[in-house]
Amino acid sequence: MMSEKVKIYLLQPQELLSCYKLSQPVAASVRLALEQFQQAMAVDSLQQAISLTNAALPQLEPVETIPLSENFSTDTPLKCEEVKELNQYMEIAHVKAKEPAKLITASALKAYLGFLEMRESLTLDPADVKLVVAGFQSHASLLARVFNVGSAGSRNDITPELRAPLTQSFPESATSQLVVGEERVSKNLLTNTENVLLRVWKRGHWVFFVFTEGLILCFRRLAAAVRSGDLDTAKIELETASELMWASGASMKLTGNFSKQEYICEVRPTMTHGHVQSLVQSVSLSGVMTWDHDYLVNVVWKKELLSVFQTLPSSLLAEHEKFVRAYKEGLSAGHKSVCVKFGGDTMGSLRDPHNIAADTLEKFEQSRLRLLAPPGQFQ
Numbered sequence: 210m211m212s213e214k215v216k217i218y219l220l221q222p223q224e225l226l227s228c229y230k231l232s233q234p235v236a237a238s239v240r241l242a243l244e245q246f247q248q249a250m251a252v253d254s255l256q257q258a259i260s261l262t263n264a265a266l267p268q269l270e271p272v273e274t275i276p277l278s279e280n281f282s283t284d285t286p287l288k289c290e291e292v293k294e295l296n297q298y299m300e301i302a303h304v305k306a307k308e309p310a311k312l313i314t315a316s317a318l319k320a321y322l323g324f325l326e327m328r329e330s331l332t333l334d335p336a337d338v339k340l341v342v343a344g345f346q347s348h349a350s351l352l353a354r355v356f357n358v359g360s361a362g363s364r365n366d367i368t369p370e371l372r373a374p375l376t377q378s379f380p381e382s383a384t385s386q387l388v389v390g391e392e393r394v395s396k397n398l399l400t401n402t403e404n405v406l407l408r409v410w411k412r413g414h415w416v417f418f419v420f421t422e423g424l425i426l427c428f429r430r431l432a433a434a435v436r437s438g439d440l441d442t443a444k445i446e447l448e449t450a451s452e453l454m455w456a457s458g459a460s461m462k463l464t465g466n467f468s469k470q471e472y473i474c475e476v477r478p479t480m481t482h483g484h485v486q487s488l489v490q491s492v493s494l495s496g497v498m499t500w501d502h503d504y505l506v507n508v509v510w511k512k513e514l515l516s517v518f519q520t521l522p523s524s525l526l527a528e529h530e531k532f533v534r535a536y537k538e539g540l541s542a543g544h545k546s547v548c549v550k551f552g553g554d555t556m557g558s559l560r561d562p563h564n565i566a567a568d569t570l571e572k573f574e575q576s577r578l579r580l581l582a583p584p585g586q587f588q
Contacts (some may be wrong), residue, residue, distance in 0.1 A: 222504035227429040240358040275305035320419040323412030337459040344456020413464025454535035458543025465547035495560035
């Protein structure tokens with residue numbers, strides 16, 4: 210049974226690989242679920258999208274999850290206690306899985322349902338909504354390649370239903386069993402007793418977490434492709450990384466789609482240790498406690514991709530420059546805009562109150578650009 214407090218399960222980042230070999234039954238289940246997922250993303254009606262996404266989930270059932278050890282290693286500077294605290298607050302759990310492909314696909318579907326909840330509850334910016342939907346489309350196409358459930362595991366060879374090309378929507382400048390369909394989204398679910406803004410805050414983070422998982426998968430495929438000389442695949446993965454960067458930034462802006470006063474009064478206190486409204490047990494929360502993103506930066510970018518970017522073939526430089534721009538103007542800009550909107554230009558974060566939060570994010574951007582920028586491009 211699904212834990213009462215866990216609404217979405219994520220595969221631990223160490224288990225996110227560039228490709229998986231699936232049995233025929235699992236491959237068929239995943240292929241069908243992804244096809245139905247693409248159908249859900251193609252409709253305009255929210256209720257129809259919810260129904261179609263819910264219909265895709267049973268194709269993956271049951272998903273068997275394997276809990277992590279009590280003192281699991283993050284393989285990053287992040288402590289497992291910090292991961293546990295953030296996960297409990299966000300209603301997620303990192304696990305291993307007997308059949309990772311089913312779990313990864315189910316996570317994407319559940320995150321999309323969370324996104325649809327957000328759209329039912331608040332009036333969201335149409336441009337950001339479009340970017341997030343495009344991100345989910347790219348993510349589904351990526352999964353088809355990772356699991357090799359298209360005709361050749363390449364975006365250009367996958368059927369149209371599983372293809373997500375770049376579009377003009379992007380700016381130019383012990384074992385437990387999880388029944389993944391449990392607590393599926395129904396109309397007006399966000400009118401339940403839990404604070405609507407808090408639910409939106411959590412669901413928006415689910416979207417970001419799943420896109421981050423997609424980036425880990427994508428970058429690992431990119432590194433493998435470059436090292437093997439498969440530059441066509443490398444180009445596809447760089448394009449996908451750009452799409453996911455734009456979508457990640459848009460998801461952050463949608464997650465913070467309410468006023469500064471609402472954030473200060475209804476959301477921030479729930480993340481503040483010791484506050485009467487606090488929902489945390491041991492420490493105030495911060496985005497730096499996000500395991501998937503921490504693993505993306507400290508393991509995938511620093512240890513697996515740095516040398517790849519430093520010696521990138523010239524034929525990939527144009528795509529690489531677009532990717533760097535997508536990081537800076539998509540993901541990083543989205544994060545900074547939400548931070549400033551909620552007062553981060555004048556105060557520190559909950560974990561670092563003595564340094565201006567927006568300044569800290571600017572430092573993060575500069576250090577990460579040094580990892581990602583093409584040779585000679587970083588200023």
